[in-house]
Every structure is written in structure tokens, then in C-alpha cells.
Amino acid sequence: MKRAARAGYNGIALSDYKFNILDRMPERYFRNLAKVRDVASRLKLDIYPCVMPIGYSSGILAHDPNLAEGLPVKDALFIVRGKEAHLIAHPPVELRNGDFERVNGHRFIGWDFQDGIGISTFAEHSIVHSGTVAIRMENFRKGNKHGNCRVMQTVKVAPFRQYHVSVWIRSEVVSPADSIRILILAPDGMTLSYNDLKVKPTQSWREHHIVFNSLRYNHVRIYIGIWGGNRGRIWFDDARIEEVGFLNLLRRLGCPLVVRGEDGTIYEEGRDFEPVRDERMGMAPYIGHYEVYHKPPPLRLTPNSRIKDGERLRVSFYHTMLIYWGQVMCCLSEPKVYEILRDQIERVDAALKPKGFSMQHDEIRIANWCLACQRRKMTPGQLLADNVRRCVKIIRTVRPNAEIFVWSDMFDPHHNARDRYYLVNGTLEGSWEGLARDVIIVNWNFRKRHESMRWFAKRGHKQILAGYYDGNPMRIRTWLNDARNIEGIIGVMYTTWQHKYDDLEEFARAVGW
Template sequence: MKLQPWRQYHAAVWLKTWRFDAANDIRILVLGQDGRQLSYSNLRVKRNQTWTRHHIVFNSLGNEKIRFYIGVWGGRGGKLWIDDAVLEETAFVNLLRRPGCPLIVRSEDGIVYNEGQDFQTLVDSKVGQVPYAGCYDVYHVPPELKLTPGSRIKEGQRILVDFYHTVTIYDGQVTCCLGADKVFEIIEEQVRRVHEAMRPRTYLLSYDEIRVANWCKACNSPGRSAGQLLAENVRKVAAIVRKTDPDARLCIWSDMFDPHHNARDRYYLVNGDLRGSWNGLDRDMIVVNWNRGKAAKSLAHFNSLGHEQVLAGYYDGDPKDIRNWLQVARNMPAVCGVMYTTWRDDFSKIEQFARYAWGIAQQRK
């Protein structure tokens, strides 16, 4: 399917289900010319639902052609109806207006028009506000660019507009900019509040699964890779914490600094290669490692960098699995602990987990 590069697109489809067991697996899938997935938004289809319209929004990036699919992979039981699919170019959905995200409106021959003089101030009032402040929806009717009285833009004239927008990942996930000054101001204020309220001895920096990054002018610099950007970001955040609390102990999730996990090229919608991000980690930072799938390589990577590690185990699986992980780590004295990790707030197996972990720990002594 042909389209224009570097444009925002909206796709929608009407879906109806009846006892459809694979409702969570229904997708609108968009692949670029190189096979890269361009949208990761979940449709949130229910097992039983009447006709409901579902949406995704994506940027075509540098693609002139895409592969476009609507369907289900791994269907089991029930019925699914699909109707009235639409793919259309759009603009200004979840429009970003901040330093590093300029809005430029110009004529085909290069005349740049002025906001407030040639066109009204353009703001997406729903960005980060649906269903409430701090939350992002996949799609809403975008704002329109409207001319001012006396505008130099003529009725029916073709204009070119450069703008920046965010996209949601899975169920409304949106990543902050890694380079914007305002982000660091907010972090500094939050660290100050946490320090004053709780006086913690240890801070866990929540760097994990950063799936959109390095696109805007605040973070994308010529000659700097995505990995170098992330390294600079984590250095600044660590410095902010230590400025507030010089004695603080810092921990950090492993995946974005692990070449055997997410610190790699072509990670989701990150612009560029994330390898080298681990160069931003201070040596005394404790890595909370959750890469059980490639445990030996991951543990060795951080061990070679001189980091102590905590194994983040369980993840609502079999509590016995921590035994195998600790066996892999038996020759790495820098593994200093384990953590019972649950997504479902299920602490019913924490004692079993502890017994398995302590049993192996005793064997290591």
C-alpha cells in the first residue's frame, strides 16, 4: 500500500464479537518497507461486544509503502465481524507544543507564516488529558489550523506544515522526552519531595521499556546515538538525586542498558541504536536484572561493568524459577539479592519464593 513518508495516519475499523476467545489478539498491524512495526496500540476488543469502532494512529516515518493488516493471530473460538476499515492521512492528533517541537507553516515556495498573525494559535486541548490529566488516548478528533483575518495564506492555497506528535504504545503508554529541560526540572522537584517526605536510603530509577525516543529537537542531535542520549539522561538524573541526597544508594532496572535485552537497534519506535547506553551508569549503581531469558549473558555483561545486581524474579510465574537463575549466578559474587516481582499484586507466593531463594543462597555460601 502506497503512502507519503513522514506523515501522520489514522486507521479505524468497526468490530463485533461473539464469545470470541482471542479478542485481545485482534490487531491493526502496520509494517514499514523494512518490516519495522509502526504501531503498537492495543485495540481493547472485548470477548462480546456490539459494533464498536477501534483506532490506531501511526507515523509513516521514511516509508513510501507499508503492509497493512487487520485480523487476529492465534484465533480460537467464537465469532468476529470486521467492517468499514479506513486508512487516512491526518494531522495534529496528540500534537506536541513545547521547546524542541516546533510548528512550522510555510508555502510551497518557502514563505514561513507566523502563528497568531497568519493563523490562530494551534493547540490540541486533548493531548495528555483523556480520560483525565496525565493520560493519552489513541485517537481523537484533532484541532484544525484556522486562518486569522488578514492572513497572508489565501483560500484554497496549498501549504506545508511541520509538526511533532506523540503516539501511544499498547494501552496508553507514552514516554517522556529524554532531553527536554522541563523533564529534569520535574524530576528534581519530585526527588526533593520524596526526600523530604520519606528520607529513603535507596532510590530505584524506573528506566525500563522506553519505547519511543530520540525524535524531537530537544533530544535528537547530529552525531549522538540513541544510546548516548540515554546515557546522558541517566547521568543527569543520578546527579539530581545525589545533589539532593549525597548518601543515596541508586538502583536501576536492567533492560535499557542490556545489549542482550532492550539496549539494541530497532527497539520499538526508538530512533537509532541504544547500544552504549550502559556507559551512563555509575559503577556503584545496583542493577535490578529481570532478563531471566538470557540470564548468563546479561549477568556477565553487568558483572564486567562492575555492578552489583539484584535478580527481579517471579513475575507471576513459578516461584521455583528463582533457583535456576541463582544457579546461573553462582559464580558471580556481585549478585547481592533477589526481589519478588509481581504485576498482579499477588503476594501469595512470596514465602515459597523466599524459601527457594534462600535455599540456593545457603548453598552458595
């Protein structure tokens, strides 16, 4: 803070996950927070706490993991065996030659597509996870000029079902390792999976998992491999797909569980089957955090259940989905979300008495699937407009004269406020209609900065330019030059996501402070 003050900065966007759970924090935390507040005051630095995590919602979900947005599973088949009912894939689902045992030279039989056969993809007979053959990938750019090295197979699925894909992976000095993926594409090109496999550059055999919902599709393309590979070697073996049941099962009014017989009988929870809970949902490793895959619980019958042994059940429910390294989005419609947000603002305001707040609406990648949202018959853009309007009202109620900031992307039609954005069900257009004119936009759309700055200026918003992004500190000059004739550009922010403050002073000099 002292360096920032000397360099000419006048405020801090203060981010701390604990702002979401102040009701659990010990007294010593508040003493330390008061010290930060007092030092900032002496240095004439205004504090703007980061609140309302709409997008990266773990802070909200720490109060109730069931508030996550849910994707629907419709009429999954469960068959009763004794006192338990287990999911049976219907239709049956499989990866042909998923164990990679059947080969013709270096071509893997059953796979519909294979990059660089005998050039970058090879039948490996020495290093295998099981059996006698694995697939080895290397020399990525010899087989594909872009460094893509993959196998692909089209698989028949049922619409609105949850599927788990796994594969064993071994790696050796791979770069970039985070580009090793299992990718699920719908026939129209929509990506259905965004799980990060977390493969290390060098590792021994390890099983990796992704989960996807088939949504409205009855076929998907499953890719396994690396995109943009530069160097190293990768081995894959024992790939498989299965339909799964109550994995990351959500239980709230907006995510109902329905169990019915194929004759139409609706069975009752507590009377015909025991209460269903996925005990690891939102508890991995602690409350509000989720894991891609674990063994889902079965459906257990009560002693006096009307459900018979051997009966075929059709089960509908909702599950949450992780994006990349663990992002989970909250529901935009559940009333409890807004109770939690109001409590957060009241507690943060009491602790810091800030000049304003920075709302964390950002990269909202799943929305408008659960029944709570669907019943409102609104587009995702309308739901988000309503959400941000309510969030601003909460802040204004607690601190009427607060300055309010929000990230630009979810309200920018030149960025993420658009149709076909990740797993959002519908268009996000119109989200900006919920923004009051006095909400200040923190604009990070450098790539389309001309269109973006003009868009928000035309709508009457003041803007802060979010520069740096752990790159060249001098690039802010380009942005400021392009902003010269745009009204309402009131400042810039040194924006780091890597806790990299080495360039704090150089950035200030580039701005001209």
C-alpha cells in the same frame, strides 16, 4: 509488610504514581505515607521509592503533556477554505474494498493476502455493520496452524505523515481477545503501530482505532485480524485509512510548528493563523494521559492573515504516539524534564527519608525524533547514557549516600539496549556508559540470564535478581543456581505486576531464607 518481614524480606520497592505529583497531594496523604514509613521502620524493612519514570512517563507528563517525545510530520498538505485550512491527503490514501462488499466466493477482492479462505475467513451476509457483506473469522487454527487469521493490503503513503486506521469489530467468546490487532508493517519489516485495540472477548459492533507515522517509508502493509487465536468468532467491517493532521500535537521549542506556502513564504502563528492547540492532547481523561484518536483541530486563519482562500500550505509539526495500552515516553533532552525530576526527588526524600531510590528506566520505546534530541547529534544510546547520568547526579545531590537501583533492560545489550527497538530512532547501544559502577542493577532478563548477569558483573555492578513475575515461585532457584559463580549477586526481589502476593512466603522458601 508484616508477612514480608516474617518471611525474611528486608526491603520494599514502593511504587505510587502520586510520588510524581506530591506538589498536589493533601496533608492527609503525607500522614498516611508517614504511617507506612514508620511501620516499615519497626519491621526493619528499608523503603526504596520508585522514581524517575523514564519510559512509562505519565508522571512527568502530568506536569506538562508537551514534554512527550514527538514523531515528525513533514510538509503535510493543508488547503484553505474560507478561514480554515484542512489537511488533504497527498498522495490520496485508501483501503481498497475496506467495506468488504466485493467478494468472489469467500475471497475479498482488493486485499493482497487472506488467511484460510473459506476455512477460517468467510464472507458474512447476515451480521454486518453496514452494506451487505462483512468478513467473519473463526476456526483460526484450521486456516493457519499458528492461529493467525488476517487480511492484508499494501497501501501507498507519503514519508513522515500521520495516518489513522479504523475498523468496526464484533466478537463472540474470542480467546485471546487482546491478540486482535491492526498491524502496520514497513517494507523492511519494521512495526509502525503498537496500539492496543482493547477488543472484548464478546462485544457488539464497535469502532476501533490505531494511529501510525509512516516515518521514512512510502508503502506500508496493513494487517487486520487475530494472531494466535484459539477460539471464538470475529467480524470486521468498514475498515478505512486517512491521513490526519494535528492529532496529539506537541507544542514546545523542541517540537516546532512550521506553516509555509508552496512559494516558500513562512507564515507566522498569531499573525497569519491562530495559535494551534490540540486541547485533548495529554488530557484524556486527565492530564498526563493520552488517547489514540480523536478529531484533530483545524488551522484557523486570523482576520488579517496573509494566507489566501484556496492557498495550498505545507505544514510540519510533531505529534506523540501511544504504545500498547497508553504508554507515552518523555523527551530525553528537554531541560524541563530534569527540573521535574529534581523536584520529585526532593519531595520524595523529604517525605520518606529513604535509604535509596529505585529509578524506573524501563522499556523506552520512542526516542530521538524531536528537534531537541536531533540537535544534539547523539545516538539514542548516548542520549540515554546522558539521561541516567543526570538522574543519578540529581539523587546524589539530594541524598549523597543513597543506594540507587535501576531496571536492567535499557542498559543490557542482551535485552533492550540494541538497534531497531520499537520506534526508537537509532541504536540504544552504549546506554550503559552512563551508569556509575555503584548503581545496582535490578536484573529481569531471565531468558538470557547467563549473558546478562555476566555482562553487568564484568562492568562492576552489583545485581538484584527480579524473580517471580506472577509465575512459578520455584523458578528463582534456577536463576540462583546459574548465578553461583557470578560475582556481585546480592539479592533477589519478589516482583509482581498483578499485585499478587499469595506466593510471598513460598518465594522466600525457594530462595532459602
